Amino acid sequence: MILKNVMLLSMVTEFVLLMAAMQEMGHCLIENGESEKALPFLEASLLLCKEHLPEEHLDLAEAGRKLSECCERLGDHRRALQLCQEALAIASRCLPGNHPNIAVYMSQLASCYRSTGEVDKAINIMQQCVGIQKQHLPTSRKALCTSLSNLGLYYSEKGMLHEAIGTLEECLVARRLFLPPEHPSIGTTLWNLGLAYEKAKNVVKATELFRECLSVREKSLPATHPGVIAVLWKLSSILYKQELYAKSFQLNRRLHNILKALCPLSEDMARVCHNMGMCCLELGQLDAAEEAFTESVRIKSALYPQGDTRIATSERMLHQLWQLKFGN
Numbered sequence: 001m002i003l004k005n006v007m008l009l010s011m012v013t014e015f016v017l018l019m020a021a022m023q024e025m026g027h028c029l030i031e032n033g034e035s036e037k038a039l040p041f042l043e044a045s046l047l048l049c050k051e052h053l054p055e056e057h058l059d060l061a062e063a064g065r066k067l068s069e070c071c072e073r074l075g076d077h078r079r080a081l082q083l084c085q086e087a088l089a090i091a092s093r094c095l096p097g098n099h100p101n102i103a104v105y106m107s108q109l110a111s112c113y114r115s116t117g118e119v120d121k122a123i124n125i126m127q128q129c130v131g132i133q134k135q136h137l138p139t140s141r142k143a144l145c146t147s148l149s150n151l152g153l154y155y156s157e158k159g160m161l162h163e164a165i166g167t168l169e170e171c172l173v174a175r176r177l178f179l180p181p182e183h184p185s186i187g188t189t190l191w192n193l194g195l196a197y198e199k200a201k202n203v204v205k206a207t208e209l210f211r212e213c214l215s216v217r218e219k220s221l222p223a224t225h226p227g228v229i230a231v232l233w234k235l236s237s238i239l240y241k242q243e244l245y246a247k248s249f250q251l252n253r254r255l256h257n258i259l260k261a262l263c264p265l266s267e268d269m270a271r272v273c274h275n276m277g278m279c280c281l282e283l284g285q286l287d288a289a290e291e292a293f294t295e296s297v298r299i300k301s302a303l304y305p306q307g308d309t310r311i312a313t314s315e316r317m318l319h320q321l322w323q324l325k326f327g328n
Helices: 002-032 035-052 058-073 077-094 100-115 119-135 141-157 161-178 184-199 203-220 228-240 246-261 268-280 286-303 309-326
Strands: none
Touching: 002 035, 002 058, 002 119, 035 058, 058 077, 058 100, 058 228, 077 100, 077 309, 100 119, 100 141, 119 141, 141 184, 161 184, 184 228, 203 228, 228 246, 228 268, 268 286, 268 309, 286 309
């Protein structure tokens, strides 16, 4: 009898270690951006759980959730949705309805619904998720902020801009309570909030938020980070639309310097040269505009075949400029 119990314990220990190892390997590969390699480990982990655990075991739910996450990253959204629905059903039978771990499953399920285009369902699930997390403050504060951020994005996608702005502002207030002012997550929330205000046609408030976002990202990220570059593009465009051409030019000049170091012969470089030319043209700085349009044409001519419409756009501006300078 003792020997039998020892053997049983040994088998259980072996199963637990193997399952944990497979899930850990899968998690590490996902974090490393290698979701395809992670998939067989997580599939094997789920299979092991189904073979050795009862149908209402929390480890079975967790194995399904992790596989769902992997499938979603790989673009297999329907499978991810089915796995997450099954995982949530199991977890709901194992835990109280307001348990904070239930919110983890709900958050992922909402993401799956969004990926399949069912944003209304995503909003409904995420609202429930936020409700649960608010019951467990302050321990759930970080997770709550992530959920508020996602819910705000879902609202924005549905055009529910009042709700999006309110939710993202709540997220910003919450994050500022426990994060340093220059934390990248603060910058992300400012960015998302700026996009929501821009969609709501409140350009002045959007510009203010994008400026604040740029300030945060410049202090927390390298100058060449995509997050910094994205805000420079956005601000330069929104300032140009407000006819603040000198300020738009300054930001485009910064982009020019960054891109010159990163990718001097690229579509982005051609675009920023064209934008600089447009700003100079509006400011009456015709020589500087000519220089910028000429550089844009040169780069586009190296990138695209002769006669491409993308070359013609800058060539047309250059010809219009010459007409202004020298007449017909």
